[in-house]
Amino acid sequence: MNKISTYFIIFFLAINCSAALAQNNKTTAIITNERDSNIFYHTIERGETVYSIATMYGVKVNDIYKLNPESKEGIKVGFKLIIPQLAPDAKGKSNGAANYLFHTIKAKETLYSVSRLYTVPADQIADANPGLSAETFSIGKTIRIPRNPHEEPSVEQVQTVTKDVPYTIQKKETLFRISKKFDVSSTELIKRNPSLKDGVKAGAVIYIPVKEEQKVLVSTEITDEKEVNALLSRKKDSKKLPVVNVSLLLPFMTEEAYPSSNTSRFIEYYEGFLLAVDSMRNQGCSINLSVFDTGNGTEKINDILKNPAVKEADLLIGAVQNEQIHPVAKFAEKNKIRYVIPFTSKNDDVLSNPYVFQVNTPQSYLYSKAAQAGCELFKNYNIIILKVNDPQDDKKEFIQELKTELKQKKVSYKEYTYNAETFATEIESQFVTDKPNVIIPTSGTLNALNKIKTPLVTISSNRPDYQLTLFGYPEWQTYTRDCLEEFYALNTYIYSNFYADNLSDGVKNFYQKYKTWFSKNPINTFPKYGMLGFDTGMYFFKGVWTYGSNMENNLKRTGHNSIQTGFNFERVNNWGGFINTNLFIVRYNKDFTISRIQLNEL
Template sequence: KKGMKKGQFLCIPYPAATTVQPTKKEDPYAVPPSNSELFHNNKETPQKLSTIKAALLLPFQEHKRMVEYYEGFLMAVDSLKRTGVSLDLYVYDSGKDISTLNTILAKNEMKSMNIIFGPMHQNQIKPLSDFAKKNDIRLVIPFSQKGEEVFNNPAVFQINTPQSYLYSEVYEHFTRQFPNANVIFIEPSSADKEKTEFINGLKQELKSKGIPMRTVSESATKETLKATLRSDKENIFIPTSGSNVLLIKALPQLTLLVRENPTEKIHLFGYPEWQTYTRDHLESFFELDVYFYSSFYTNTLFPAAVQFTNAYHKWYSKDLASKYPNYAMLGFDTGFFFLKGLSLYGSELENNLTKMNLTPIQTGFKFQRVNNWGGFINKKVFFIRFTKNFELVKLDFE
């Protein structure tokens, strides 16, 4: 998006009638395919796509957020067309029934797609995945975290990371970021089952790394909290619930603790949903040097986000929805990543995913095959930090 980089190869299609086709140069980055036997094994040489055919299959009438996804996606298509990428976009309302989906899949043009984005509804994932597999079409599933299809279809890209994969990434980054931690779990009066798996896995990881752990209740006083601190360690408080209710209860005492113990290293560590409470607790988050993990994040101060927000307003004469994640940004990021990738690498996209060093507005991408016969899951996780200097930092892990 920021212009060409040195050594980058871009194939721009010209209309044959008016212009002589440029001779194709050899891609300096081309490497022998490492897994061609798994994917597109019927194509002996990498194929450039003169015109990318992409389809969006989403329940537009039912869900306003699907329309937002489409709006962002259209902005990505426009950006790419301006750089000379040739694209045909097919958009269908897939409703929520399998019968509606099957009617769309019966259309002749669907078999010739290079890539399909969708569906939203769980019951449509398998039939759409089967169709994509049979016709050798990439399928990008932007929303669902569940679904076994990624495990047996090499053409599937799952954007929303399954929890178990996400958690293992978080644990690894946590122990790398805080090797000398003293972890204090803050427990709510009634357990939050939603975080049980995450907390159990984290405790296991901390134990294996020899990181000490303590537990306090959400109503603990600053004296009780002070007793858990260690001067020789980084003291990290982690609530075992992602709810705002726990934050409201625990923040006042934690804030007093930090103010009265300025020499101690103290942090509060939490969850993606904290993005929705940031406005309520912004000052406390800075004062407590808060971290949270997420695979979606944008900040209204980031230049790319400012640019996108302004462009969206111009395009649609309305403001971006303030929900997390923002679906217009998700539409832009997924559209731009895959369509740009296909324009650069064509049939060899899968072998060049790591070279796609784009800076998305909100969604991080780090794709990994789940097994030798399956597709790709997105394992990207960021840590967001609110520093005492009132800076917002997005920590990116390679």
């Protein structure tokens, strides 16, 4: 073999080894993380997408694809992505990310060592990452480092200093007399003036230590290693607020001659919100509520944000359109006010604004949680994914998430394609008798459900030993008029981030009070906006009233027994806001009862 061929083989092997390392990025990525590196690493967490990851770091999706080509085919929880550092002069929609460097925490690193690495005061790093704590400062987590740290403030202190003042020895003075005259020990005088060991000589110049008070400027920067690392464990006091100031921003569209269906829903939200205000006042909570009509666009929003009541608020709640939400979110961040976004699930401010609480769960988080729940519920079942091929509502993303979860947990499943002519006879061949069977259709439409429900009920009735179960989607709760009996017969489970049990005392009381106050019933929609307003108000009123500025550290203790919308807020990263990841599993039992279980109760 000639020399050129040998070089070619070596070069080919080197390329393939590099490719293999790049593909297995979960275990082989080496985190260098020097302060001047132009990349860092992000560990993928549940519910994240390439878009959301790119947005939180202010980079483009294609920037991530270039460094991680395999991510075009999908990303998996626990894997690492290479992320480019944003240039300090980057322009465009960077959400302020250009003002920071991002650092991935390595083994044995501490807040003190990171502070020394970047020569940035530790308290400024902590302030830039409001979610940072002893628990979240862990290997693989990302934090942001201010590029241009501000100079630490100095405080004026009075200190006692000692100065050496020259003194000429007078005739007949002795060491004893000099020490008495200046209130200094003879030992101290000799220490500063060794010549006095040979005796006291008139006319000689010696130095007398004199104490005096001086005002000096002292830096407030914490430099002690133990004190720096203790910043991660510092606790805030939970102080009850005497009054909770709330500003509610909704599109009442007062210029409309008659409220549209959309406007009517927001009016109902406001009405449910008022019921929450009344309930909290009955519990002793004093609430000052200011209400504003946002209209369409940003014209009214800009005027609203100039109102003194808004700036003094403890809570900002509302705004519907993204063009309205963004300026409100920036205002909330600047003035350090908690901002609750109750409606949209498609807003990016939560990814970089620590004051944002997003109530409506983004689809990626919902699918991830639902897949996790499905895997846990049915890990001991014979799982059949039923391909219905309904173009109106293909749950492709959820099904893909579910398959990934099942594979990672090593739970087996089958796939079967629906055929109208043969379904009733062939589907039975997929069932087993040694364990329960669960059918998961790939569509959530009523049309798809109507295709499969009757044959499945017939089989379940004739062969109870199959123990058939159906697992489906949030919109199924709107089909109860057509499918309730079948739901009971098939022991049906659905996942949803909202559910109201009309037979529960909480829902009954809400309906009764709503009708008493407003002389009408809530609009028949899913979810019901009046209940959403009530649940949102109760949760945040209780949290802010009880824990004040320390609410974020007590979210799990903010108790409200929701009637429709549950709350389980999780911070999206160490510097961003909170997303509601609550998930209900609703079960239609064969004994004609309905149970609602939260995911963390499974």
